[in-house]
Amino acid sequence: MGTDYATLKKGGFMKQKQKDHFSLRLSVVGGQVTAEQLVAITEVAKKYGRGYIHLTSRQGVEIPYIKLEDIDAVKDALAEGGVTPGVCGPRVRTITACQGSAVCPNGCIETEDLAKELNERYFGKELPHKFKFGITGCQNNCLKAEENDLGIKGGVRVSWIEEKCINCGVCAKVCREGALQIKEGKISIEQEKCNYCGRCSFSCPTDAYETTPGYLVSFAGLFGNKISKGVEIVPFIEDKKVLFRICDAALKFFEENAKPSERFKFTIDRVGKEKLDEAIWEAYRQDN
Numbered sequence: 001m002g003t004d005y006a007t008l009k010k011g012g013f014m015k016q017k018q019k020d021h022f023s024l025r026l027s028v029v030g031g032q033v034t035a036e037q038l039v040a041i042t043e044v045a046k047k048y049g050r051g052y053i054h055l056t057s058r059q060g061v062e063i064p065y066i067k068l069e070d071i072d073a074v075k076d077a078l079a080e081g082g083v084t085p086g087v088c089g090p091r092v093r094t095i096t097a098c099q100g101s102a103v104c105p106n107g108c109i110e111t112e113d114l115a116k117e118l119n120e121r122y123f124g125k126e127l128p129h130k131f132k133f134g135i136t137g138c139q140n141n142c143l144k145a146e147e148n149d150l151g152i153k154g155g156v157r158v159s160w161i162e163e164k165c166i167n168c169g170v171c172a173k174v175c176r177e178g179a180l181q182i183k184e185g186k187i188s189i190e191q192e193k194c195n196y197c198g199r200c201s202f203s204c205p206t207d208a209y210e211t212t213p214g215y216l217v218s219f220a221g222l223f224g225n226k227i228s229k230g231v232e233i234v235p236f237i238e239d240k241k242v243l244f245r246i247c248d249a250a251l252k253f254f255e256e257n258a259k260p261s262e263r264f265k266f267t268i269d270r271v272g273k274e275k276l277d278e279a280i281w282e283a284y285r286q287d288n
Contacts, residue, residue: 003020003068006089008022008071009088009089010087010088010089010091011085011087012024012025012026012027012085012086012087012088013025013066013071013085014062014088016064016065018065020067020068020069021064021065021066021067021068022066022067022068022071023054023062023063023064023065023066024062024063024064024066024074024085025056025060025061025062025085025086025087025088026041026060026061026062026063026078026083026084026085026086027083027084027085027086027087027094027123028059028060028061028086028094029094029095029115029116029119029123030059030095030096030097030111030112030114030115030116030119030135031059031096031097031098031099032112032115033061034082036081036082037081037082037083039081040077040078040080040081040082040083041053041061041063041078041081041083043077043081044063044074044077044078045063047077048063048066048067048070048073048074048077049063049064049065049066050064050065052064058093058094058096058132059094059096059097060086060094087123087124089130090126090127090128090129090130090260090261091124091125091126091127091130091131092122092123092124092125092127092130092131092132092133092251093123093130093131093132093133094123094132095115095118095119095122095123095133095134095135096115096132096133096134096135096143096148097111097112097114097115097134097135097136097137097143098111098135098136098137098142098143099111099112099137100112100114100135100137100154101137101154101213104137104138105202106137106138106140106198106202107137107138107154108137108138108154108155108156108196108197108198108213109135109137109138109154109155109213109214109215111135111136111137111154114135114152114240115135117244118133118135118247121244121247122247122251125251127251127254127255127258128254128255128258128259128260128261128262128267129258129260129261129262129263129264130263131149131150131251131254131264132148132149132150133148133149133150133151133152133247134147134148134150134151134152135151135152135153135154136151136152136153136154137154138153138154138155138197138198139153139155139195139196139197141153144223145216145218145221145230146218146221146229146230147221147222147223147229147230148218148221148230149219149220149221149222149230149250149254149263149264149265150217150218150219150230150247150250150264151217151218151219151221151230152215152216152217152243153215153216153217153218154213154214154215154216155195155196155197155198155213155214155215155216155236156196156197156198156201156211156212156213156214157194157196157211157212157214157236157238158189158194158198158200158201158209158210158211158212159189159209159210160187160189160208160209161207161208161209161210162186162187162208164206164207164208165187165206165208166205166206166208167182167185168205169182170203170204170205171187171199171200171201171203171204171208171209172187172200174199174200174203175199175200176197176199177193177194177195177197178190178193179191179193179194179195180200196214196216196236198211212238213238214236214237214238215236215237215238215240215243216232216236216237217232217233217234217237217243217246218230218231218232219231219232219233219250219264219268219276219280220264220265220268220276221265222263222264222265226265228265231273233276233277233280233281234246234280234281234284237284242283242284245283245284245286246280246283246284248283249279249280249282249283250264250276250279250280252279253267253275253276253279253280254267257271257275
């Protein structure tokens with residue numbers, strides 16, 4: 001029997017130009033790799049590759065020059081170090097994420113756990129074409145959420161606590177959207193201008209803002225042969241259950257409406273964005 005390249009690709013082994021050689025894509029969730037995993041990856045790259053690894057543009061790790069005859073041995077060696085192969089082809093790909101509020105002072109949401117939860121729900125799910133999730137912790141948008149089929153951007157909703165305020169005016173100075181106004185010692189927030197960046201609350205020396213973290217979701221981003229910025233449909237989401245319902249709805253819409261080898265963006269263009277809007281709003285408004 002010949003080599004089943006489709007199955008190998010599904011398991012992360014991508015055929016190289018060199019005959020019977022593969023670049024192995026590893027499973028990385030939210031950009032997090034443990035020291036133990038790094039040791040295992042290093043040893044495999046030395047023994048079965050050419051002593052180096054490739055870091056992809058989507059936080060992936062690949063080991064090039066794996067020989068066909070060594071594939072099973074490579075899988076076993078990686079498994080001992082807690083490393084599993086990734087996926088390629090028409091399915092949900094690596095969940096990318098920045099470090100979020102656990103590390104970054106600008107982070108509005110915890111991104112690592114969210115990436116793990118999305119990975120458990122969707123990673124490797126078979127679809128008409130590839131589907132990419134990206135999570136960024138704040139409006140700085142380090143992960144470029146709108147480039148993804150489904151992008152999640154962290155934010156915080158703020159409300160002023162008058163009794164804690166010392167009227168220093170720092171919050172109004174750091175607001176880049178002009179959403180904060182100080183009149184007669186009182187702060188008013190123009191919600192339609194607020195982009196949920198949280199700069200006002202992060203800069204406040206007396207914690208005079210109550211903050212509620214949440215998510216801004218964009219749909220159908222694309223950054224390849226064709227480029228298209230993802231679009232928002234529903235407003236700021238505070239409940240993670242609602243976020244997951246919306247993710248479920250987006251994947252279901254893609255699965256039911258896309259043609260083989262058609263990206264999410266082009267499915268929407270073909271069937272009509274109003275139909276996606278309807279599906280997403282239904283998920284958003286559904287009772288908990």
